[in-house]
Amino acid sequence: MSLFLASTRKDLARWRQDTNALLLFLAIPLLIGGLITVLMSGSGGAKPHGTVLIVDQDDTFLSGVIAGAFGQGELGELLTVKKVTVEDGMANMDAGEASGLLIIPKGFTDAFFDKQPVTLILKTNPAQTILPGIISDVTEILLDAGFYAQQLFGEDIATIRDGNLEGLPDDVFVSAIAVSIQHKIEASGSLLFPPAMDIDIVPPPPEQPRIPYALLFLPGVILLALMFAANGLASDYWEEREHGTLRRLVYAPGQLTAFLAGKALAAGLVITLIGGVTLVIGFLYHGIAWSKLPSSLAWIAISGVALFSWFGALQMLAGNRRSGNLITSMLLFPLLMAGGSFFPFAALPDWIAALGRRTPNGFIADRLTTEITSATTWAIDIQSWLIVSTMAVLGLALCAWRLQTGFARN
Amino acid sequence: MLVISNLLKQYGDLVAVDDISLRAEKGTVFGLLGPNGAGKSTMINCISGLLRPTSGSVSVGGFDIVDDPTDAKKLLGVVPQELALYEDLSAIDNLRYWGKAYGMRGEDLASRAKEVLGNIGLADRSKDLPKTFSGGMKRRLNFACGIMHRPHLILLDEPTAGVDPQSRQRLFDMVEAERRHGACILYTTHYMAEAEQLCDSLAIIDHGKLIAQGTVAELRAKLGARDVLQLSGAFPGDSSQQAIQKLVNNGLSDLELIAQEEQNITMTLSDASQHLPAIFAALAEVGGNVSETSLRRPNLETLFLLLTGKELRE
Ligand SMILES: Nc1ncnc2c1ncn2[C@@H]1O[C@H](COP(=O)(O)OP(=O)(O)OP(=O)(O)O)[C@@H](O)[C@H]1O
Ligand SMILES: [Mg+2]
Numbered sequence: 001m002s003l004f005l006a007s008t009r010k011d012l013a014r015w016r017q018d019t020n021a022l023l024l025f026l027a028i029p030l031l032i033g034g035l036i037t038v039l040m041s042g043s044g045g046a047k048p049h050g051t052v053l054i055v056d057q058d059d060t061f062l063s064g065v066i067a068g069a070f071g072q073g074e075l076g077e078l079l080t081v082k083k084v085t086v087e088d089g090m091a092n093m094d095a096g097e098a099s100g101l102l103i104i105p106k107g108f109t110d111a112f113f114d115k116q117p118v119t120l121i122l123k124t125n126p127a128q129t130i131l132p133g134i135i136s137d138v139t140e141i142l143l144d145a146g147f148y149a150q151q152l153f154g155e156d157i158a159t160i161r162d163g164n165l166e167g168l169p170d171d172v173f174v175s176a177i178a179v180s181i182q183h184k185i186e187a188s189g190s191l192l193f194p195p196a197m198d199i200d201i202v203p204p205p206p207e208q209p210r211i212p213y214a215l216l217f218l219p220g221v222i223l224l225a226l227m228f229a230a231n232g233l234a235s236d237y238w239e240e241r242e243h244g245t246l247r248r249l250v251y252a253p254g255q256l257t258a259f260l261a262g263k264a265l266a267a268g269l270v271i272t273l274i275g276g277v278t279l280v281i282g283f284l285y286h287g288i289a290w291s292k293l294p295s296s297l298a299w300i301a302i303s304g305v306a307l308f309s310w311f312g313a314l315q316m317l318a319g320n321r322r323s324g325n326l327i328t329s330m331l332l333f334p335l336l337m338a339g340g341s342f343f344p345f346a347a348l349p350d351w352i353a354a355l356g357r358r359t360p361n362g363f364i365a366d367r368l369t370t371e372i373t374s375a376t377t378w379a380i381d382i383q384s385w386l387i388v389s390t391m392a393v394l395g396l397a398l399c400a401w402r403l404q405t406g407f408a409r410n
Numbered sequence: 411m412l413v414i415s416n417l418l419k420q421y422g423d424l425v426a427v428d429d430i431s432l433r434a435e436k437g438t439v440f441g442l443l444g445p446n447g448a449g450k451s452t453m454i455n456c457i458s459g460l461l462r463p464t465s466g467s468v469s470v471g472g473f474d475i476v477d478d479p480t481d482a483k484k485l486l487g488v489v490p491q492e493l494a495l496y497e498d499l500s501a502i503d504n505l506r507y508w509g510k511a512y513g514m515r516g517e518d519l520a521s522r523a524k525e526v527l528g529n530i531g532l533a534d535r536s537k538d539l540p541k542t543f544s545g546g547m548k549r550r551l552n553f554a555c556g557i558m559h560r561p562h563l564i565l566l567d568e569p570t571a572g573v574d575p576q577s578r579q580r581l582f583d584m585v586e587a588e589r590r591h592g593a594c595i596l597y598t599t600h601y602m603a604e605a606e607q608l609c610d611s612l613a614i615i616d617h618g619k620l621i622a623q624g625t626v627a628e629l630r631a632k633l634g635a636r637d638v639l640q641l642s643g644a645f646p647g648d649s650s651q652q653a654i655q656k657l658v659n660n661g662l663s664d665l666e667l668i669a670q671e672e673q674n675i676t677m678t679l680s681d682a683s684q685h686l687p688a689i690f691a692a693l694a695e696v697g698g699n700v701s702e703t704s705l706r707r708p709n710l711e712t713l714f715l716l717l718t719g720k721e722l723r724e
Contacts, residue, residue, distance in 0.1 A: 006510040014498045244494030248555065251458050252511040253483035259511075409460055 003255050007262025008269075015233070015270060022274070025229040029278045032342075033221035037214050037285070050099030050131040051080045053089040058108040066104060066142055075138060078131065093123055099131035100124045102139060130213060216344035218282040219368040223361045224341045225278045226304050229271045231328050234311035236263070237399075237407070238321040246408035256403050260396050264305050271304030272297060288372050295378045296371050299388075303364040306388050309395025310360070316402035340365050364388065411436045411563050411594035412457070417466035419452050419618075426452040428618035429466070434594050434611075436562065439585060441609030442598045443714070445721075449618040450598045451491055454567045457596070458488045470563050484512070487561025491568045491598075493552050497541040501532055501551055504540065505558050512559035526554045529584055546577030553581060557588060564588055564595045570604060582608060602710040614714060621717050629713055636664065637682035638712040641675045641693075642702040649696035650675065657692050669719035678716060 015022070054067045071081040079099070084092065089101045103121040111118035122139055124132030240246045249259055276297055283293060311328055318324035336342065338355060339362030345353040356362040367380045412434040419427040427449045434440035444450050455461040457468050459475045459482065468475045473482035496504055505523040514522065527533050530550040540548055553569055566585070570578045585595055585608060599605055605612055606626055614622040614629075622629060651670060654677065658665050665679040675693075679685065682705050690700055706712055715721060 002510045002513060002515050006507055010496065010499055010503065010507050013500075013503065014496060017498050243497060244490060244492050245496055247460060247490060248488070248494040248508065249511065250460055251483065251486065251488040251556075252508075253480040255511050 003258040004262045004265075007259050008266040011236070011263050011266035012269065015236075015266070021232055022270070025225060025232055025274050026277060028228050029221045029225035029274075030281070032224060033217065033278065033282070036217045036221070049078060049080070050125075050128065051082055051097070052135050053082050053084045053092055053098045053101040055084055055086050055089050055101070055103045057086075057106040058104050060109040062109045062112060063104045066139075067102075069142055070135070070138060075134075078134060093125065096125060096127055098125065099128055100135035102135070212286065213344075213346075215282075215286045215288075215373065216346050216369065218279075218286065218372065219365040220336075220339070220341035220344055222275050222278050222282065222300065222368065223339060223365045224336060225275045226271055226300065226307055226364070227332060227336060227341075227361055229274045230267065230304060230307035231311045231332055233267045233270060234308055234315050234328070235321070235325060237312055237315050238324060241407065242321070246403065250403075250408045256400055260399055260403070264309055264392070264396055267308040268301050268305040271308065272301040275300040275304060282372075289377075292372055292377050295380070296368060299364070299368055299371060299380060299385075302385070302388050302392060306392035306395060307360065307364075309392050309399060313395050313398035313402065316399060316407045335359050335361050338362060345369075360391070411471055412440070412596065413469045414453075414457070415467050415469075417453065417456060417468065418464045419449075419456055419461060420464045425618050427456065427463075430613075430615065430618075430620045431466075432613055432620075432623065434563075434596060436594045437589060437592050438610040439589055439595045439597050439608050441605035441612040442596060442615065443600065443602065443605055443612060443710075444615040445600055445714075447617075448600075448615045450615065451567055452618075453615075454488070454491075454565050454596070454598060458486060458565055459483060485562040487556045487559065487564045489553050489556035489564065489566045489569055491571070493548050495540045495548060495552055495555065498539055500537050500539055501543075502527060502536040504551060504555055508555045509558040514559055522558060522560070526558060529587065530554045531580055546573045549573050550577060550580060550584075553584060557584075560591070560593075562593055564593050565598075566595060567598045568600070569597075570599065570601070602714065606710050612710075614717065616714075616718050622713070626710070629710060630708075633708040633713050633716065634680075636666075636678040636680050636708060638668075638706045638708065638715060639677050639679065639682045639686075639689075640704040640706075641689075641700050642673060642704075643698065643700040645670070645672060645675055645693065645698045646696060647672070650693060650698050653692040653696045653698070654689075657689060662688075668716060676715065676719065678712075 052070050054070070056063045056067055067081060067083065069075070070079050082098075084101075086103065089098075089103070092098050093101045101121075101123040103123075105118065105120070108118055108120070110116075120139065120143070122136055124136060126132075237246075249255065279293070279296055279300065282288070283290065314328055314331070315321075315324040318327055338352065339359040340348070340353075340356055341361070345356055345362070345366065348356060357366045363384075367384045371377075371379050412432075414430060414432045417427050417430045418425070430453065432440070442450050442453065452461065456463045457470070457475065459479050462476060470482040471485045473485070475482045496507070499507065502523055505526060506519060509519045509523060524533070524536075527536050530553065532547060532551060532554075535543070535547070540551055543551065549569060549572070553566075556566075557564060569581050569585075573581065582604075585597065589595060597605070597608060609626060611625045612623065612629060613620055622632070624632075647670075651667070654665070654667055654675075662679060662685060665677055665685075668676040668678060670676075686703070686705075693700060
């Protein structure tokens, strides 16, 4: 016990001096994460921008309102509205040039006021995630609002529609409508009918999550931090061997386990710190609930220890420091690639994503995604915690075995 | 304290330690002498448990290092030939860490670390990192790390290599102090003078074999009072040897030829300086040509030469 904490303290004291390495471990994920975020958000970090195509076959005042709604206010900054024919619209969509296509069928306005079912068609671009989501949300809001407005004020609106709008309506006429609307608002209470109108959203292919795309990069970026830090710290076994301190450890009676556990704790703390900084920045940027921070940090900590112990074991299995570093860096990049650090699983072909989730880092990133995107905290299942803890213990056992079978002796 | 019985260590075909047996008692310094590659470090590594002997046994304070390593290692302190320090951890933290590795804690650990640091003359550098130290300072700290836990048997593997005279004297003082406290010290070196100054008894090894063993006085007695004469130059093989044999027959009866090569002849005899003209003349007669002469009074350094026909250090 005495050596366990002494070992942790000694490694923290030593590593603290290597600020360059620590900053590098931190800079890599922040740089790549920042780069991805900027790329994802279009030029200069501005909001995404896309085109919504509208085929207005009805061509009435009301259909014009719906079409116009996409160009209003903040939405207008995100979307350019383009009126097109069905053929042009479809062709544009197939070419992936627009974020969405909304078809307002002929007779929409009449059906609306006659409370007849009517179907709008919305097609979204499967290659994009944010804008199509916004388009379908807006369409639904518009239709909901339209439905309730019609339920409540349909007659009054019809009065306006049928009234003579060429001259100004007289005061009596206006106040009659106002009183009628007032009555209906009071009477309606919690009116909730299923809308007679429907929107037919042509669904994009499955697997397309409903969470912001940039957020899906966060776990991969954090894994980048964990992997680089774990790999970097694991070469400390060579450092200790070359300085003869491992040999000196073998002179002492039976303390290898305490030594290893202490070093793993120190590595776990450093990795958690580095991963934690990345995590907090991600939480701030994406506005993730802080209640998920403790569970996410705990997951990062145990995963960091597991990764460190396996990188350490690999280093110690190698014949010399150079081949140790070669082996781990040859593993590092393919693992990061497959494990979702450069492209999130959602963007990878299914079979690669399935494979990637089985890499150690992919497994950790996948569960971290679960944690930060699910509705509840501590969302990672108990099996996953057990798997990672077991891997940490096995990795350390392998390290202990290597220390005993000669790694410490030369 | 230390009993080595028929120790044999092989690296593949190479026999690094060849069937060596020794004993060293508490309160004494035992010197292990030999040239580079003699097998000194290999022996130390077998005693410390770092290497497993091919055969034979090592017992420390009655505990076998292979069968009962934990008990044996508690009694052992090792100062390895190569530095074994955390260069990026302060001097005092190095000492504390190694103390903890041997189960020390609390007040005992703190006071012992201070004491040892004072003994090695680094009290004012306690918070500094060893990477900022000179070679001699690192050696002293390396020594201190090995004796933090007050071991009963201390293995010192060439502690003075690359150390200035001042640091060397400090190391000797520390070895003396440990001996006074009752420790048994196994001191490895290839400096005979160090061994003569420090050691109560000695073993001389070469090519893994024990070639002489005893107290310093016993080994000196082996030498007798004969000088060692070394001649360099050009000496035709058989005829030089015959010329020297003739000298032996004509009165220089205690002259002994130790080694003879084309360019070197080594011999021992008493009162060598008086016989130099005769020896030069005899060699010149057979076409020999002496370009350099070295005449040495007997000491342990020359003992090694007598035993092996070669210098302890090249
Ligand atoms: N790991 C090893 N593998 C193979 N041969 C070795 C190994 N270590 C040492 N040897 C050989 O064993 C012999 C004894 O080496 P050792 O290091 O014990 O000598 P030494 O007396 O300590 O020499 P020095 O004074 O140079 O330290 C040498 O011939 C050396 O080459
Ligand atoms: Mg040696």
